[in-house]
Amino acid sequence: MSLPLNQPVRDYAPGSPERAAIAAEIQHQRANPRRILPVVGGRRIETGNTCGMFEPHAHYRSLGTYDSAGAGEAEAAIDAALRARHDWSRMSPASRRAVFLRAAELLAGPFNARLVAATMLQQSKTAYQSEIDASCELIDFLRFNVAFAEQLDAIQPISSGTERNRLEQRPLDGFVFAASPFNFTAIAGNLCIAPALMGNTVVWKPSERSVYSAAFLMDLFEAAGMPPGVINMLPADNPAEIGNLVLNHPALAGVHFTGSTAAFDRIWQTVGTNVSAYNSYPRLVGETGGKDFVLAHASADIDALTTALVRGAFDYQGQKCSAASRAYIPESLFGDVCEQLAEKVRSLTVGDVAEFHHFMGAVIDERAFNAITGMLDHAANTSGYRKIAGAEPDKSEGYFVPPTVIACDDPLSRLMTEEVFGPVLAVYSYPDHRLEETLELVDTSTPYALTGAIFAQDQGVIDTLSGALQDAAGNFYINDKPTGAVVGRQPFGGGRRSGTNDKAGSAINLLRWSSPRTVKETLVPVHGHLYPHMAE
Ligand code: NAD
Numbered sequence: 001m002s003l004p005l006n007q008p009v010r011d012y013a014p015g016s017p018e019r020a021a022i023a024a025e026i027q028h029q030r031a032n033p034r035r036i037l038p039v040v041g042g043r044r045i046e047t048g049n050t051c052g053m054f055e056p057h058a059h060y061r062s063l064g065t066y067d068s069a070g071a072g073e074a075e076a077a078i079d080a081a082l083r084a085r086h087d088w089s090r091m092s093p094a095s096r097r098a099v100f101l102r103a104a105e106l107l108a109g110p111f112n113a114r115l116v117a118a119t120m121l122q123q124s125k126t127a128y129q130s131e132i133d134a135s136c137e138l139i140d141f142l143r144f145n146v147a148f149a150e151q152l153d154a155i156q157p158i159s160s161g162t163e164r165n166r167l168e169q170r171p172l173d174g175f176v177f178a179a180s181p182f183n184f185t186a187i188a189g190n191l192c193i194a195p196a197l198m199g200n201t202v203v204w205k206p207s208e209r210s211v212y213s214a215a216f217l218m219d220l221f222e223a224a225g226m227p228p229g230v231i232n233m234l235p236a237d238n239p240a241e242i243g244n245l246v247l248n249h250p251a252l253a254g255v256h257f258t259g260s261t262a263a264f265d266r267i268w269q270t271v272g273t274n275v276s277a278y279n280s281y282p283r284l285v286g287e288t289g290g291k292d293f294v295l296a297h298a299s300a301d302i303d304a305l306t307t308a309l310v311r312g313a314f315d316y317q318g319q320k321c322s323a324a325s326r327a328y329i330p331e332s333l334f335g336d337v338c339e340q341l342a343e344k345v346r347s348l349t350v351g352d353v354a355e356f357h358h359f360m361g362a363v364i365d366e367r368a369f370n371a372i373t374g375m376l377d378h379a380a381n382t383s384g385y386r387k388i389a390g391a392e393p394d395k396s397e398g399y400f401v402p403p404t405v406i407a408c409d410d411p412l413s414r415l416m417t418e419e420v421f422g423p424v425l426a427v428y429s430y431p432d433h434r435l436e437e438t439l440e441l442v443d444t445s446t447p448y449a450l451t452g453a454i455f456a457q458d459q460g461v462i463d464t465l466s467g468a469l470q471d472a473a474g475n476f477y478i479n480d481k482p483t484g485a486v487v488g489r490q491p492f493g494g495g496r497r498s499g500t501n502d503k504a505g506s507a508i509n510l511l512r513w514s515s516p517r518t519v520k521e522t523l524v525p526v527h528g529h530l531y532p533h534m535a536e
Pocket of ligand 1: 179180181182183184187205206207208239240242243244258259260261263264266267287288289290320321322419421450492493494498499
């Protein structure tokens with residue numbers, strides 16, 4: 001069975017048509033703030049609890065408001081999802097899949113600039129970062145998941161002359177709760193798409209930090225012909241209120257979560273406490289935090305290494321779960337690597353993403369700004385840290401944290417072990433002859449195991465490093481940055497405290513949203529209940 005082609009990535013170079021289209025769309029969106037309402041059973045509900053939305057790189061610019069959902073809307077969304085389940089789960093797979101393929105075509109066409117611009121303005125992504133998220137990855141999720149679902153249809157049991165057997169991919173018995181992070185519009189989409197494609201209905205709580213782009217996603221689903229109630233959207237400024245209601249409902253059949261480890265722990269604890277009260281055992285799928293590493297061997301190509309470190313650590317302000325955030329460099333290369341990093345970092349500009357020449361925008365909000373600068377203050381005021389590159393953060397107009405590289409004497413210090421989720425790269429110099437101990441450090445000094453990269457030239461060394469780090473990352477890169485997984489090419493997810501590793505963008509993930517039914521049809525029924533051995 002053939003797979004679709006990945007959506008080509010456009011570069012938004014000066015004079016390109018995509019750049020002109022996005023510039024015009026940004027102007028249009030800035031001139032037309034939105035009022036976003038919870039969507040329940042296809043209806044938009046006013047709640048009167050109004051919250052603001054703003055551009056992180058220009059926080060004086062409003063994107064509009066949203067009405068925050070509470071327990072009442074959550075209850076209504078569950079009812080709507082359970083009502084919609086009857087028809088949606090019985091719809092032919094071909095018809096259901098048509099909705100997602102139509103959404104892919106709409107997103108590749110008339111909805112494209114809308115989603116890309118909304119993601120730039122809401123999440124402060126540059127045009128390129130928004131392109132690979134809201135356009136390419138989301139289109140890929142829509143198309144590839146349909147192809148993966150078709151592959152699952154082909155998994156069938158044996159039949160014989162007297163019986164026909166088949167495996168039906170049924171949805172879970174209840175509703176699925178999807179809770180999405182702020183950082184990827186495509187992830188928000190996929191958390192809904194994957195269960196819905198398999199016939200489930202979904203109560204979706206987008207991140208309170210990216211409601212604006214989530215609303216455009218909901219518009220896309222509706223335009224593609226998603227029946228009312230299949231995906232119900234609950235923007236909410238108090239996630240725990242929605243979580244408590246939804247996770248305590250007996251019909252909860254699954255949770256599709258991406259976000260912090262702490263939030264997923266709370267969800268798992270609630271589900272564990274309630275386990276006897278549910279109609280079925282809810283499936284828990286969560287992709288969570290990371291402290292992603294780059295380990296260089298003495299044979300590494302230094303140019304390739306520093307390029308990967310800069311892009312891996314600072315693309316999208318380091319707010320990717322896969323961002324490079326701790327690097328282990330052999331002493332013999334450390335001086336040159338630091339020099340190159342400092343030089344490359346000096347060339348990175350930070351600013352309003354609507355000005356296309358910037359490398360980076362702002363971090364998502366004041367809470368993130370304070371958390372990241374708190375970590376930078378800690379490094380400035382503690383011995384054992386030395387700043388290699390990085391200017392002063394500034395939140396007067398936007399939440400700007402410049403890219404920062406900090407050398408750490410202690411490989412177990414906070415900067416080397418805690419997730420910062422911002423543009424901060426910690427680097428540690430290890431003695432060349434201590435490679436084995438350093439591999440042990442990479443493997444054991446954090447609780448996470450999401451992504452990681454090694455840089456080396458000799459194939460024997462590459463094999464040794466890969467083997468030693470087999471459990472340290474769910475997505476492992478050789479001579480490349482640890483970010484930028486592409487649907488269909490690098491199925492994504494990590495182990496340990498980084499999540500359940502159910503590989504978004506693969507058939508493995510789709511299987512989590514299915515409770516298959518085995519059907520045996522006997523062609524010639526048996527008559528007579530006694531067995532031959534009973535004869536005299
Ligand atoms: P977050 O944990 O703050 O929020 C994620 C989602 O969970 C949001 O929708 C939030 O409202 C919701 N939530 C929080 N508490 C809840 C509760 N009690 N009940 C119900 N819902 C609740 O995460 P974030 O700040 O949006 O995203 C950043 C984090 O996500 C980082 O830790 C990053 O590593 C992680 N992340 C991981 C992956 C991955 O694939 N592993 C991808 C993207 C982001």
